[in-house]
Amino acid sequence: MKNSENELNKESFQKQIIKLKKTGNKLKANHKKLQQEINGKDKEIKQKTILLERIFSNTHILIAYLDKNFNFVQVNNTYADFNNKTINYYIGKNYFKLFPDEKYANIFRQVVKTNKPYNVFGEKFHYNRKMKKADDTYWDWSLYPVKDQNNVVDGVILTLLDVTKRVKARQELEETKEQLIRSKRLSDLGLLAAAVAHELRNPLSVIQAALYNIERKKGNAPIQTQLYTIEKKIREGDQIISNLLTYAKLKPPDFERVDILALLDESIEIVKLMFPIENIHINRNISGDFKNNIKIDPFQIKKVLNNILLNSLQSIKKRKGVIDIHAKTVNDLMELTIIDNGSGIKKADLSKVFEPFFTRKSRGTGLGLSICIEIINLHNGNISINSTLSKGTEISIKLPYRE
Amino acid sequence: MLKKILIIEDDIDMCNELHEALSDLGYQVHLVFNGLSGKKIIEKNKFDIIILDLKIPKFDGYQILNFIRKKNIMSKVIVITARMKIHYEDIVKQNQEQKKNDLLKKADSILIKPFKLIELINKIKTLQ
Numbered sequence: 001m002k003n004s005e006n007e008l009n010k011e012s013f014q015k016q017i018i019k020l021k022k023t024g025n026k027l028k029a030n031h032k033k034l035q036q037e038i039n040g041k042d043k044e045i046k047q048k049t050i051l052l053e054r055i056f057s058n059t060h061i062l063i064a065y066l067d068k069n070f071n072f073v074q075v076n077n078t079y080a081d082f083n084n085k086t087i088n089y090y091i092g093k094n095y096f097k098l099f100p101d102e103k104y105a106n107i108f109r110q111v112v113k114t115n116k117p118y119n120v121f122g123e124k125f126h127y128n129r130k131m132k133k134a135d136d137t138y139w140d141w142s143l144y145p146v147k148d149q150n151n152v153v154d155g156v157i158l159t160l161l162d163v164t165k166r167v168k169a170r171q172e173l174e175e176t177k178e179q180l181i182r183s184k185r186l187s188d189l190g191l192l193a194a195a196v197a198h199e200l201r202n203p204l205s206v207i208q209a210a211l212y213n214i215e216r217k218k219g220n221a222p223i224q225t226q227l228y229t230i231e232k233k234i235r236e237g238d239q240i241i242s243n244l245l246t247y248a249k250l251k252p253p254d255f256e257r258v259d260i261l262a263l264l265d266e267s268i269e270i271v272k273l274m275f276p277i278e279n280i281h282i283n284r285n286i287s288g289d290f291k292n293n294i295k296i297d298p299f300q301i302k303k304v305l306n307n308i309l310l311n312s313l314q315s316i317k318k319r320k321g322v323i324d325i326h327a328k329t330v331n332d333l334m335e336l337t338i339i340d341n342g343s344g345i346k347k348a349d350l351s352k353v354f355e356p357f358f359t360r361k362s363r364g365t366g367l368g369l370s371i372c373i374e375i376i377n378l379h380n381g382n383i384s385i386n387s388t389l390s391k392g393t394e395i396s397i398k399l400p401y402r403e
Numbered sequence: 404m405l406k407k408i409l410i411i412e413d414d415i416d417m418c419n420e421l422h423e424a425l426s427d428l429g430y431q432v433h434l435v436f437n438g439l440s441g442k443k444i445i446e447k448n449k450f451d452i453i454i455l456d457l458k459i460p461k462f463d464g465y466q467i468l469n470f471i472r473k474k475n476i477m478s479k480v481i482v483i484t485a486r487m488k489i490h491y492e493d494i495v496k497q498n499q500e501q502k503k504n505d506l507l508k509k510a511d512s513i514l515i516k517p518f519k520l521i522e523l524i525n526k527i528k529t530l531q
Contacts, residue, residue: 198458201485202414204517209420212520216424234517 062160065146068112068153070095070105079160095158108143112153117144122167138167190248197241204234235274239310243367246303247356250374253297255402260301260334261292264325267305275313280321282309287328294334295402300375304383307368308338308395315342315393332401339394345387353385405431406531407449411441411467412456412483421454424520425527438462442470450478452527455510457484465506472509479530481523482507485516 056063062079066072072090080087090098096105111118119142140163146155211230261284268282286292312323326337345353345360352358354373359366369385376383381399408430412418418434425432433450435441439461445453453471457464464482471480507513512526 198485201516202417205483205485206414206416206420208517209417209424209520213420213424216427238517 060161062158062162064090064095064158065155066095066108066158067155070108070156073155108156111143111145111156115145115147115153117142122163137162137164139163189244193241193244193248197245200237200241204237207234239274243307243371247367247371247374250300250371250378253300253375253378255295256298257293257295258298259292260294260296260336261286261327263298263302264305264327264336267302267309270306271309271313274310277313277316277321280313280316280323282323283325285324285326287326289329290327291329291334291401292327294399296379296399297375300378301399304372304375304397307372308397311368312338312340312342312393315340315344317343330398334399334401335396336399337394337396339392341392344389344391344393345385346389350385350387354383405429406451407431407433408452408454408527409433409435409441409444409448409450409478410454411435411438411459411464412454413437413459414456417456420520421523424524428524430527438464438467441467445471445476445478446474451531453478453480454523455480455482457482465503468506468509479511480509481512481514481526481530482510483514483516483518483523 057077059076059078061076062082063076064072064079065074071092071094075087075090077087080090095108107118119140121140122138123141125137125139140161142159144157144159145153146157148154207230211227211234214227264284309323313321316323322341324337324339326335326339328335349358349360353369355366356370357366358370373383376397376399379399380402381397383398384396385393386396387393406429408425410418410421410432412421412434413436415436418436422432422434433444433448435444437460441455441459442462445467455464455467459467464484468480468482471478511530514523514526
């Protein structure tokens with residue numbers, strides 16, 4: 001009995017062992033399967049991390065992840081590079097310790113408090129870090145709240161995108177638009193100018209012909225003054241036309257390498273003919289290191305010199321007049337200064353002298369200095385004026401030499 | 404024999420001044436005030452010199468110039484004009500402008516108004 005019982009127990013025991021073995025095998029297989037799955041997931045996670053890391057690093061957008069107290073958690077390469085620092089430099093540091101700014105601190109706090117993102121487009125910054133020159137830059141930037149599982153803000157993502165090129169392009173477009181409007185106005189003016197020129201030159205030519213006949217027929221009657229007046233008026237009229245046409249028809253300069261001193265001499269000769277006044281002395285003062293060869297549009301620059309010299313001559317009444325011309329070279333700029341001791345310009349008028357059609361003369365188009373500033377601007381130069389009433393006027397022209 | 408000059412110019416004052424000055428110098432001066440009369444008189448008469456304004460009514464100076472050269476009329480032509488080549492460009496359409504400039508090359512001489520009468524007289528003397 002005992003034996004048979006034992007046999008039975010042994011049998012069931014063995015059965016159990018087999019069962020257990022089977023279960024063990026199943027568990028083993030399961031474990032293996034799970035391990036494989038885990039390994040797969042791990043690989044997937046690693047791949048995804050790499051992918052995210054790649055996206056995070058390879059973008060022209062500056063990205064920084066800050067905790068809710070605005071300490072840097074992570075920044076991307078672009079962010080670090082922009083300020084010439086390493087990523088590790090930032091991690092753990094407080095944003096506003098690095099870049100103290102109350103205005104932005106308030107915005108950041110608001111984002112954390114309200115849990116609402118903040119976006120700005122094309123904001124102007126004045127950066128002078130990485131760039132060689134301190135230059136205005138424009139940025140699209142945003143601050144997004146990052147929430148934990150309980151939907152509580154525990155950090156922010158700051159992204160910055162340099163849109164300077166886009167903004168500058170838009171500004172250029174605006175400028176071009178303005179230029180187009182201006183061109184339209186000038187072309188209207190051009191047609192007017194052509195008509196005026198033709199109308200005015202006809203009577204002038206008659207005066208000129210009459211002048212010849214008077215001269216031919218004159219007896220002993222003193223008509224010399226009238227003759228002189230007629231001739232002067234012809235030149236005045238012609239100057240008006242010439243200015244109107246030049247102003248209306250200004251175009252980009254035809255650059256040519258010329259000797260500015262020779263040009264200046266030509267101008268002096270021309271204005272002396274137009275204004276044959278005995279008691280005016282024109283002095284030239286040329287600096288020793290003056291570079292007189294310069295690339296300019298000689299036709300346009302001569303116009304500028306003529307207009308300035310004519311203004312000077314006209315402003316010198318009766319008393320002894322002196323016009324001093326200084327020429328020097330300063331830092332790759334040619335500087336011409338023309339100083340007269342004429343009647344000068346009222347302080348209130350000084351800001352208006354470059355505006356077209358502004359004049360205090362009884363005769364004149366008010367275009368002389370407008371032409372000058374337009375031409376100098378077309379040459380990327382600079383013209384400035386200084387004047388004291390009844391003392392005189394000083395006009396300074398700066399022109400780049402350009403290669 | 405007297406040198407014959409034709410003046411085609413619509414400004415009567417200008418014509419009178421030119422007439423007076425040139426007659427006194429011994430020229431035989433004829434005046435017409437528009438292009439059409441100019442064309443007619445050129446067809447029937449021979450002139451040594453034609454002084455031609457460009458902006459004249461009925462038949463303009465360019466057309467007269469073209470007519471003179473096409474008909475092989477041997478007169479010397481002096482154009483007088485208030486038109487300034489440098490500034491006038493691209494105000495009128497470019498191709499039109501080019502045609503006009505080409506036509507102007509057919510003139511023997513061009514004087515831009517206002518010119519000195521002595522310049523005109525000198526031109527006449529050199530051309531005859």
